[in-house]
Amino acid sequence: MFANTLKKMSLLLAVAMPFLAAAAEEVNVYSYRQPFLVKPLFDKFTEQTGVKVNVVFAKKGMAERLSREGKHSPADVLLTTDISRLIELQDKQLLQPVDSKALVDAIPARYRASDNTWYGLTTRVRNIYSAKRLGDVDFTYEELADPKWKGRICTRSGKHPYNVALVAAMVAEHGEAETLTWLEGVKANLARKPQGSDRAQVQAIHQGLCDLSLGNSYYFGKMLKDDKQKVWADAVNINFPNQQTRGAHVNISGVAMAKYAPHAKNAKALMEFLASKQAQAMYAETNMEYPVRVGVKVSKLVASWGDFKADHLPLETIAANRKTALVLLDKVQFDL
Secondary structure, X not given: OHHHHHHHHHHHHHHHHHHHHHHHOXXXXXXXXXXXXXXXXXXXXXXXXXXEEEEEEOOOOHHHHHHHHHHHOOOOEEEEEOHHHHHHHHHOOOEEOOOOHHHHHHOOHHHEOOOOOOEEEEEEEEEEEEEHHXXXXXXXXXXXXXXXXXOOEEOOOOOOHHHHHHHHHHHHHHXXXXXXXXXXXHHHOEOOOOOOOHHHHHHHHHOOOXXXXXXXXXXXXXXXXXXXXXXXXXXXXXXXXXXXXXXXXXXXXEEEEEOOOOOHHHHHHHHHHHOOHHHHHHHHHHHOOEEOOOOOOOOHHHHOOOOOOEOOOOHHHHHHOHHHHHHHHHHOOOOO
16 A cells, blocks of 8 residues: 555656746746836846746735735745835845845945845936926025025925935935925925826926926936827926035835745846846836946937936935934925
8 A cells, every 4th residue: 555655646746846847947026117117127037047937016015915925925026116115125024135246246335235135226316307498507406495496396295205215315415404494495495285296297397387396317208208298398407416516316226035035046046137237228228217237328318318426325324314304294294
């Protein structure tokens, strides 16, 4: 009987092994990044490695889902936008460090975690868009609080992660008290209650509702390529603030490995691929962001906006000031 049992088990294993082997050659991704952007990258990775990439796309709730799934989570690689989302995953201990010479060599220190739990893949500038009727103006973030702009600034919610990161950078540069005064000045200069997206603010400039707005750099390219929105983009100049001082505020999209990644080897390989010259060039062409890897060219459209100096403040320093930034935004009741 024992011999028959062993024979049956051997047959079962013989059937199961190909599936087990196949299952090992895959990697599971949770992504806040849109399919049109990442699918070409994943297809190229699969073409070169044979590793299948399975993706779950979401707009929110990644940290909650990972916490709920715990050790049983199938997630290997996490793709996000904005430093705040990476920090949230890090703070909730949902990540694991990835020690990789390829990643460290490719990504500047200020755009990755000191404990190697997350890495930036692309950068985006927090620009000031100005009405073309103003002509060429040399802007700083600090000047947005100048009374000369009273009733002339549009923005999305102050508590949107893009703006919170900018306020956190101001706290790091100027301290809490001075940033509070600055926020009070910016609020006093708003043309309307904070609302809508970055692109909606440019639309408002086009409609004559305001003269200035804050917006990420890649939205300019998206509007120029959109038949309906091109008229909005044509009404503004894209400005890189603080070029005579510390440089323009920069945020990232990034990648991390999930704490319980079942396919850690493949996950690391995918992360290294996304930081490779080839993938960085694909990012640049598709989403009009700036490659985080030094030496990779931006797209022709992005290059036409000119060179700029970026703030060298480490993103970890900005992230450390996020809670203070949120307190200050509440104090001035920025969104009310």
